[in-house]
Amino acid sequence: MQKTIRKYKRGQGGSKSTKKVLDELSLDEMFDEFMTFKKTEALAPRTLSEYYIHFEYLKGFLGEDMTNESITLEDFRAYIGYMLHDKELKPMTVNIRIRTMRAFIRFCYTEGFIDNPIHESFKPVKAPEDTLESFTPVDIKKLLGVIDDELNTGFRDKVIIFVLLDTLVRISELVAIKRNNVDLKGGFIQLEAGDTKTRKARTVPLSTKTIKLLKEYMKETEDFGDEYLFLTYDGHQINQATVRLNLHDYGKKAGITNKRVSPHTFRHTGALFYVMNGGDPFSLQKILGHTDMSMVRKYIQMTDTDVRRQYNSFSPINSIFGK
Known part of the structure; x- marks a missing residue:
């Protein structure tokens, strides 16, 4: 059965769309919409590339393409724990990935793809102050x-x-x-x-x-x-x-x-x-x-x-x- 193409009313002026989400929208589909929007901001190619890379890290953790109705705050909290404790990534690295994913989920909420502002409940983790190296x-x-x-x-x-x-x-x-x-x-x-x-x-x-x-x-x-x-x-x-x-x-x-x-x-x-x-x-x-x-x-x-x-x-x- 061919998947129905979801039609939605895009939010105006950054406000949340008032149209109720009726159809399922996958994480991949939402991310495609997000990147279409980010490309209108004249970001550097490297910045755009990092969004794609960080999204792939998230997908690798989730193991499947979820829907807008099934994704939860617990998924992101578990992802943060996985990066810190299983992968043992530095807090600075984890925070870079968190910030890009928060921007993505904020967009999904603003556009009416998801009902809850999940992005407000997972934030960058505390990181020790980085001492930058310098030469003598x-x-x-x-x-x-x-x-x-x-x-x-x-x-x-x-x-x-x-x-x-x-x-x-x-x-x-x-x-x-x-x-x-x-x-x-x-x-x-x-x-x-x-x-x-x-x-x-x-x-x-x-x-x-x-x-x-x-x-x-x-x-x-x-x-x-x-x-x-x-x-x-x-x-x-x-x-x-x-x-x-x-x-x-x-x-x-x-x-x-x-x-x-x-x-x-x-x-x-x-x-x-x-x-x-x-x-x-x-x-x-x-x-x-x-x-x-x-x-x-x-x-x-x-x-x-x-x-x-x-x-x-x-x-x-x-x-x-x-x-």
Whole structure:
């Protein structure tokens, strides 16, 4: 027997539809509607992909395609317990999946697919405050020391490290930079709205040292004729995986085993150094491209040694009586 295609009245202005749900609608069908809606929000492809991935995790736990009438709050509570205790996932990972599924179920309730606001009763779990790793100046010098910048790819990777530290860009933003986004004379890189996580264009400044390296690198790669800034050895746009792998390999060669050598660690490090050197958190927020100051606070977590060093420089007593 062919399944009847359910007809429903879509909610207006975000309010719950007043039409009673009469026909069965499967979890898959509801999710298809949800993703059709999310695609109208101009989200980044990566964000859309994560919704699909997290939905597959939920389906894998449930083991079957449920209906709008059979899904319950207990299903989601059991799923959270399964992730925490059976899979032993970190609370931060669990919370990412919870947030995407809450958005999905909230949509189902708003659209009238389900009768109860299940999303209001399962929320992110408490997670210990994450201490973000950062490099020391010695670490960075070690990394640069193992790079053979006589090679074209080695020099490129050296420039990448300088740009990551100087601009605090995300890896997705780095590989999307085009040559015409770089203003060497003005001393900045313009990140296009379509390439940023927040879908907002922003300008990131460059130091004199990085400008000098970029100028040399751009001259060396000019003959490739490619629009992108960072290229593979044969002149094509470099991808995120290649940058991550190269940095990981340099970390092993440099003997840095106590922290992850990744693009994101450079972002944390650059943010911390910015504040340690006297930068204010408000300009840092703009450079990082964060809309929420709480995220900036996470990026500038200091070690006890960092705090002591800062205190010695700015101690109220020292400012009055001298050191």
